[in-house]
Amino acid sequence: MTISFKQIEEKLKTEAKRLLESGQASVVLAYGKGYDEKHPMPYVARNPSDVANIVFNEYCNYNMARYLVRYPAGTKIAVAVKAADSRAVIQLIQEEKVKREDLVLLGIPVYGMKNPKTQEIIDGKTTGGLYNPVLYDILLGDEVHGQAIQSPYDVLAAYELMDKEARFAFWKKEFDKCIRCYACRKACPMCYCDPCFIDQNKPKWGDKSPQSHGNLMYHLTRFHHLAGRCIDCGECSRACPVDIPLYLFHKKVAKECEEMFGQAAGMSIEDKPALVNFRVDDSDKILE
Numbered sequence: 328m329t330i331s332f333k334q335i336e337e338k339l340k341t342e343a344k345r346l347l348e349s350g351q352a353s354v355v356l357a358y359g360k361g362y363d364e365k366h367p368m369p370y371v372a373r374n375p376s377d378v379a380n381i382v383f384n385e386y387c388n389y390n391m392a393r394y395l396v397r398y399p400a401g402t403k404i405a406v407a408v409k410a411a412d413s414r415a416v417i418q419l420i421q422e423e424k425v426k427r428e429d430l431v432l433l434g435i436p437v438y439g440m441k442n443p444k445t446q447e448i449i450d451g452k453t454t455g456g457l458y459n460p461v462l463y464d465i466l467l468g469d470e471v472h473g474q475a476i477q478s479p480y481d482v483l484a485a486y487e488l489m490d491k492e493a494r495f496a497f498w499k500k501e502f503d504k505c506i507r508c509y510a511c512r513k514a515c516p517m518c519y520c521d522p523c524f525i526d527q528n529k530p531k532w533g534d535k536s537p538q539s540h541g542n543l544m545y546h547l548t549r550f551h552h553l554a555g556r557c558i559d560c561g562e563c564s565r566a567c568p569v570d571i572p573l574y575l576f577h578k579k580v581a582k583e584c585e586e587m588f589g590q591a592a593g594m595s596i597e598d599k600p601a602l603v604n605f606r607v608d609d610s611d612k613i614l615e
């Protein structure tokens with residue numbers, strides 16, 4: 328089975344136009360033309376004529392669920408979702424940030440997505456072993472079957488061999504590169520706090536300048552906030568201008584949470600977020 332990106336693009340345009348014309352959606356969140364084909368952009372179509380600008384190719388990595396929380400409650404939104412993006416939508420529904428009935432999910436079954444910086448195929452790193460959206464209303468292509476299913480945690484092997492001191496040294500070196508541009512936060516569908524703790528002055532939780540200790544504070548707090556919530560889209564890592572492998576930390580935390588609470592983030596709208604849901608059989612390991 329080969330993926331026809333062009334066919335997905337055509338279906339995306341057709342459905343977006345139909346939903347806008349019928350009033351079933353007042354905005355469609357999808358991908359638009361960028362300055363070249365490797366750099367498509369997040370795109371909002373508001374009128375049927377806007378859909379001519381919609382594109383879809385192997386570089387459309389953006390997690391469009393990121394933009395759902397920007398619209399007032401009750402806005403009817405159609406959103407293009409690949410596998411990980413659909414998990415973000417589910418997680419946002421669990422967290423009561425959006426309502427299922429306000430959304431039309433345009434599911435995109437796909438593999439072979441690429442990082443425009445490196446040309447690397449990112450499926451193994453960022454799809455959580457999934458190629459089909461977990462939840463959708465309209466599927467814009469045939470379900471993907473027959474692709475190798477990789478564990479989302481395979482890429483952790485080398486990292487997990489490090490002892491505590493080596494891990495600390497690894498992250499210290501990486502975080503010392505951080506310029507505090509906050510692109511990781513901006514790209515993340517689960518980073519929606521307004522204001523973010525690091526932007527607050529009263530109380531002031533951490534230093535905002537790109538210094539070693541402040542960087543550590545920002546990242547460790549962000550990692551904690553995303554525990555049990557990160558849906559493994561990898562957008563934070565790809566957005567980072569200095570290539571800090573943030574996905575490694577998020578995956579490690581996700582793995583621990585899955586082992587402790589028996590659920591991965593964003594897999595079912597029936598689930599409750601792992602860290603806000605108490606069950607008597609919960610593992611005590613979190614207290615260690």
Ligand code: SF4
Pocket residue numbers: 514515516517518553556557558559560561562563564574577
């Ligand atoms: S922390 Fe990174 S990988 Fe996880 S949901 Fe946010 S952007 Fe995606």
Ligand code: SF4
Pocket residue numbers: 504505506507508509510511512566567568569570571
């Ligand atoms: S995107 Fe990279 S450089 Fe920017 S704040 Fe995040 S980790 Fe730091």
